[in-house]
Amino acid sequence: MRSVKIGRVKTACLLLLSLVTANAAGELVLADGGRSAYSICLSSQASPSEKRAAGELQSFLAQMTGAQLPIIGEQAAGTRPVIAVGEGALTRALKITVPQGESYVLRTAGNRLVIAGGRERGTMYGVYGFLDKLGCRWFTRDISRIPKRPRLVTGELNETGAPAFEYREPYFAEAREKNWAARNRVNGASQELDESTGGKVSYYPFVHSFAALVPVEKYFKHHPEYFSLIEGKRRSERTQLCLTNPAVLRIAVAQVREWIRQHPEAKIISVSQNDWTGWCECDNCMRVEREEGGVHSGPILRFVNALAAEIEKTNPDKLIDTLAYWYTEDPPTQTRPRPNVRIRLCPIGACEAHPYEQCERNAYFMKHLRDWSKITNQLYIWHYNTNFSNYLMPFPDYDELAADIPMYKRYGVVGIFLEGATNSAGGAEDAEMRSYIMSRLLWNPRTNVSRDIDEYLDAVYGPAARTMRAYHELRHKAVREGVHMYIFQHGRALHVTPELLTDGHALLEKAGRQAVTEAARRRIRHFLLTLDYIDAARSRQFVVNNGQFAPVDLERAKQLFASVVTRTREFGITEFREGKPLDDQVKDVESHLRPYRIVTMENDRVRADIAPELSGRVVRLINKRTGRDALRAPDPTELGYPDSGGIWLSVFPNYFHSALPARWNLVSSGPAEVVMEGSTAGGLRLKQQLRLNGSELEAISVVENTAAAAVAVTAQSRVEVAGDPSQADVAIEYQTKSGTRKSGALFHPGIPSAGGQPIVGGELPDGEWTAVSPSAPLRLVNRFDPAEVPRCTWNWSVSGENRLGLGVWTPEKNLASGEKLTLHTRYRVE
Ligand SMILES: [Zn+2]
Ligand SMILES: [Zn+2]
Numbered sequence: 001m002r003s004v005k006i007g008r009v010k011t012a013c014l015l016l017l018s019l020v021t022a023n024a025a026g027e028l029v030l031a032d033g034g035r036s037a038y039s040i041c042l043s044s045q046a047s048p049s050e051k052r053a054a055g056e057l058q059s060f061l062a063q064m065t066g067a068q069l070p071i072i073g074e075q076a077a078g079t080r081p082v083i084a085v086g087e088g089a090l091t092r093a094l095k096i097t098v099p100q101g102e103s104y105v106l107r108t109a110g111n112r113l114v115i116a117g118g119r120e121r122g123t124m125y126g127v128y129g130f131l132d133k134l135g136c137r138w139f140t141r142d143i144s145r146i147p148k149r150p151r152l153v154t155g156e157l158n159e160t161g162a163p164a165f166e167y168r169e170p171y172f173a174e175a176r177e178k179n180w181a182a183r184n185r186v187n188g189a190s191q192e193l194d195e196s197t198g199g200k201v202s203y204y205p206f207v208h209s210f211a212a213l214v215p216v217e218k219y220f221k222h223h224p225e226y227f228s229l230i231e232g233k234r235r236s237e238r239t240q241l242c243l244t245n246p247a248v249l250r251i252a253v254a255q256v257r258e259w260i261r262q263h264p265e266a267k268i269i270s271v272s273q274n275d276w277t278g279w280c281e282c283d284n285c286m287r288v289e290r291e292e293g294g295v296h297s298g299p300i301l302r303f304v305n306a307l308a309a310e311i312e313k314t315n316p317d318k319l320i321d322t323l324a325y326w327y328t329e330d331p332p333t334q335t336r337p338r339p340n341v342r343i344r345l346c347p348i349g350a351c352e353a354h355p356y357e358q359c360e361r362n363a364y365f366m367k368h369l370r371d372w373s374k375i376t377n378q379l380y381i382w383h384y385n386t387n388f389s390n391y392l393m394p395f396p397d398y399d400e401l402a403a404d405i406p407m408y409k410r411y412g413v414v415g416i417f418l419e420g421a422t423n424s425a426g427g428a429e430d431a432e433m434r435s436y437i438m439s440r441l442l443w444n445p446r447t448n449v450s451r452d453i454d455e456y457l458d459a460v461y462g463p464a465a466r467t468m469r470a471y472h473e474l475r476h477k478a479v480r481e482g483v484h485m486y487i488f489q490h491g492r493a494l495h496v497t498p499e500l501l502t503d504g505h506a507l508l509e510k511a512g513r514q515a516v517t518e519a520a521r522r523r524i525r526h527f528l529l530t531l532d533y534i535d536a537a538r539s540r541q542f543v544v545n546n547g548q549f550a551p552v553d554l555e556r557a558k559q560l561f562a563s564v565v566t567r568t569r570e571f572g573i574t575e576f577r578e579g580k581p582l583d584d585q586v587k588d589v590e591s592h593l594r595p596y597r598i599v600t601m602e603n604d605r606v607r608a609d610i611a612p613e614l615s616g617r618v619v620r621l622i623n624k625r626t627g628r629d630a631l632r633a634p635d636p637t638e639l640g641y642p643d644s645g646g647i648w649l650s651v652f653p654n655y656f657h658s659a660l661p662a663r664w665n666l667v668s669s670g671p672a673e674v675v676m677e678g679s680t681a682g683g684l685r686l687k688q689q690l691r692l693n694g695s696e697l698e699a700i701s702v703v704e705n706t707a708a709a710a711v712a713v714t715a716q717s718r719v720e721v722a723g724d725p726s727q728a729d730v731a732i733e734y735q736t737k738s739g740t741r742k743s744g745a746l747f748h749p750g751i752p753s754a755g756g757q758p759i760v761g762g763e764l765p766d767g768e769w770t771a772v773s774p775s776a777p778l779r780l781v782n783r784f785d786p787a788e789v790p791r792c793t794w795n796w797s798v799s800g801e802n803r804l805g806l807g808v809w810t811p812e813k814n815l816a817s818g819e820k821l822t823l824h825t826r827y828r829v830e
Helices: 012-018 048-065 089-093 122-133 178-183 246-262 283-291 296-313 362-373 398-410 431-443 449-474 500-514 517-539 556-568 582-592
Strands: 028-031 039-042 071-073 082-086 104-109 112-117 152-155 158-161 169-171 268-270 320-326 339-348 379-384 415-419 542-545 548-552 575-577 599-602 606-611 615-624 647-652 662-669 673-680 684-693 694-707 713-723 731-735 754-760 768-773 778-784 791-797 803-809 813-815 820-830
Touching: 012 449, 028 048, 039 048, 039 778, 048 071, 048 082, 048 152, 048 778, 082 089, 089 615, 089 791, 104 122, 112 122, 122 178, 158 615, 169 431, 246 268, 246 500, 283 296, 296 339, 320 379, 339 362, 362 379, 398 431, 398 449, 431 449, 449 500, 449 517, 500 517, 517 556, 542 615, 548 556, 556 582, 575 582, 575 731, 575 754, 599 673, 606 662, 606 684, 606 694, 615 820, 647 684, 662 684, 694 713, 713 768, 713 778, 713 820, 731 803, 778 803, 813 820
Parallel strands: 039 071, 039 082, 082 112, 169 415, 268 320, 320 339, 339 379, 379 415
Antiparallel strands: 028 152, 104 112, 104 158, 542 548, 599 606, 606 615, 615 647, 647 713, 662 673, 673 684, 684 694, 694 820, 713 803, 713 813, 731 768, 754 791, 768 778, 778 820, 791 803
């Protein structure tokens, strides 16, 4: 806790009364031999949280000393030795200035000890601060450390305490419970805090609120101009708002007022972009972007400021919160957030292995943080603390956390949301200790994290604590050696080394033998599950073998997965990944875990392996000169696996909708030609003719509408390639239609670790583009007919992989009955 001396004035008249309970050194003997002369004195104006805090103090002091201190009212205090809880007659008599808000004072005066702060939560935090000084810790919902102190003496106290941040939210299921949250002094919206614990910082609605602010269903039909203009059309799918339209602002203000009326407890109202891209490209929005330094946050901040100015007139006590997230992470150059606006800056693309200031992958974010901190002193942070694709995966981010929460404080951040897994029973890797350490850091960024970890491990694991500490260090070994780590990494991630799987397993088994409580053994079993989850995932990697595509040992893969699922359910865990119910994912994996037939085309230069049942995709494209597969191998923890990656054709209703599911089957196959047919529910018939010509794979794709009515459709042919995952050198080379040459590695320090965008018009590749990874080495040339392709999309990532995807698209077409759409693409390995 931050301690500041605020004075050394003694109250002489009270010294006379302190003969028994205060000694010459100014120490107060709060209890001795299981007895106490003290009472806990509660002010007559005590708030619910102060009353509760007095009870907590009574209970924990009883556990420590064996003495039950009575709780009395001020009028009964007289000259008795008391611990005064909360501001009242006693603090006034002693002329103690009581801090407000979440701050508090701890002060001895004669035989009195005063713990007083803001009525809402400050006094309560003071009680927990005092107990913390006495050595009390509340590690998990069921494990605390309340030291036995039959003789409890406190020295002279004269200090204030206050949280480092006004808003402190570890967002894990393990951090919700009321007592744990109050005692660890966190105050976020997800914490189950109520009036008895002084409430919390309530937040409504929960982020990404544009869709609810101006609903597409309600307005798009008659007012498409309220929504984003994207690639020349107002869009209802994957859209944001046209933020420069005055009608949109009027509707939004009215909706926010309605939310405030419905949720009066909410201190913060979220007015924030939907969770996808799709900013408005209309002339007005683009003009604002240009005026604001060419960033997408410009229109958003002007809109949010204008809305906040209106809300301030009716609700001056409310804050309007918006995101600086993904495409809006860069701050505007002109507009500054109004005083009642909070910016929630989200390092969504950051490496979470290393302190941000020390990792070149995070230089881009540090620039954004510095730039925002120059234009607002009310910055909030949305920090990420788990693997959202694999909640159970080891996530060694303690070095990063211990460095970055203090770093945020140095940049003037005033609130932090630490996002983890919140599915019903929780169960993300190490969520309990992580939540505890977070709560310590959020209160006091200078807390000694290593000591906090030791205290936690001692309390939770007893005789196995040292072994668990060794496991904790082993878990961090790869990231300390320089491996980066991201929040959507798949099961092959390099920071989970084979050594961690084997040596980690051995350490955990040893800890399991040393542990003496079932609570410790259960937690150790959970850590074992996190390693076995990865082992099981890796065993499901499909490979081509003997005309089949299947895991190397299919039966073992099935057994490992079944065991992991059983154990996961025993822990009550309801999700392996964010937003996907466990049962659905289990069905998804089980339904795909079988062999698929492979047909192969091959000549002296290239071998192409095709799995007709897997959406007709090419799963391997081997350059026989290098022996290397040019295609990215997807990971078993990706949804839909192994029906993903490679080269494939898919159809969509439009550019922004997800793909239409299609069933494919093989029509014919030979060494130089494979023909497949597919169909979708809406009556589209798909034909994919693959041919091998020298080192080039040619794909002739036809989409035909067999339905009686017209069908809106577009088709994409896509390829995904990958280089060495420990490198970051994927590159793209092409000449644009307007004659500009583009080439070079996609990542360099100073930009995020992933990117991509649609390309249209003169920026389109002139019929050819090449994916490159020099370290692999890899070169794959994708050719197409520019007359057929008005749009290309590409995306790349070096966050855990080193990959690049290239998509070429047909026009968006309303295909008449019987009409066909064609797309010719070629893929050449060099
Ligand atoms: Zn617009
Ligand atoms: Zn890093």
